[in-house]
Amino acid sequence: MSADAAGAAGTAGAGDLRVLVVDDQPLIRHSLRLIIDGEAGMAVAGEASSGAEAVAEAARQRPDLVLMDIRMPGGDGIEATRRIAADPSLAGTRVLVLSMFELDEYVDAALRAGASGFLLKDAPPERLVDAIRRTGAGESLFAPTILTRLVEEYLDRHAPVSPDGLSPLTAREVEVLALIGRGLSNEEITRELVISMGTAKSHIGSIRAKLHARDRAQLVIAAYEHGLVRPGAEEP
Structure with a gap:
């Protein structure tokens, strides 16, 4: 040491x-x-x-x-x-x-x-x-520039995903996924949707399970894939 x-x-x-x-x-x-x-x-x-x-x-x-x-x-x-x-x-x-x-x-x-x-x-x-x-x-x-590049590179290599891919999600979960795609933290999501931290974490856990996402980075990609966030959109 x-x-x-x-x-x-x-x-x-x-x-x-x-x-x-x-x-x-x-x-x-x-x-x-x-x-x-x-x-x-x-x-x-x-x-x-x-x-x-x-x-x-x-x-x-x-x-x-x-x-x-x-x-x-x-x-x-x-x-x-x-x-x-x-x-x-x-x-x-x-x-x-x-x-x-x-x-x-x-x-x-x-x-x-x-x-x-x-x-x-x-x-x-x-x-x-x-x-x-x-x-x-x-x-x-x-870093925002790195995340944007990672997502755009991923989308360049993969075919567009059908909107039906989000069908397992509730309307509220789709809202949460869009906010994750914009880079909002859990705390920012609670303020944006006026919900508790426990509710936000519950939604995120449910989204990960339904979309078989390993981590939050994959949820960001899913938000871009399904058109919930536009590449290059302004950071919150």
């Missing part, structure tokens, strides 16, 4: 979202730690400067979320993500990839490795904090 990791470990309080920060640049790790520790309800549980160190620290700290860089010495972030996602003892740990690079092969590799989201390092602090909270709460999250 690095000196930075030793200094960061043990700062999380009871009930905080515990984040493992992984980056080979000490200045970036320090900046991320300041942002995370400055937010209520979240704290840095540890730090790592390489992929191999990230795997070891994740096993030791059992964080709620790993904020993972991609290009690092000593094992890159993709392989580290794959190993963390494959570890049964870390089933409750989600990985949010934070990278300078918007390359399609990195995004695809990160998702295949088991990452729950992908955010660019030029994102403002408030978007980073929101991404950490949403990913930690079980949502899949992607």
Whole structure:
């Protein structure tokens, strides 16, 4: 464990979202730690400067979320993500990839490795904090430009889907699916439809089951496939 990791470990309080920060640049790790520790309800549980160190620290700290860089010495972030996602003892740990690079092969590799989201390092602090909270709460999250490209690429490779594909959904579930496709969080959905968080989660669980969707990213694709959201539509 690095000196930075030793200094960061043990700062999380009871009930905080515990984040493992992984980056080979000490200045970036320090900046991320300041942002995370400055937010209520979240704290840095540890730090790592390489992929191999990230795997070891994740096993030791059992964080709620790993904020993972991609290009690092000593094992890159993709392989580290794959190993963390494959570890049964870390089933409750989600990985949010934070990278300078918007390359399609990195995004695809990160998702295949088991990452729950992908955010660019030029994102403002408030978007980073929101991404950490949403990913930690079980949502899949992607930078808007990346999500749009992923969806459009998927639609280019697949034939249009019949509207009948949404027939198992209730009218309210179709509304919820459209909002998911627009990128709204669970909290934003509750405000938009004036429903409780429990009701929103129940609708989302039902939609996933009926559409056989593995995760929220697939629900976004379904919303685009069925014309509930237009590619390039303005972000809420």
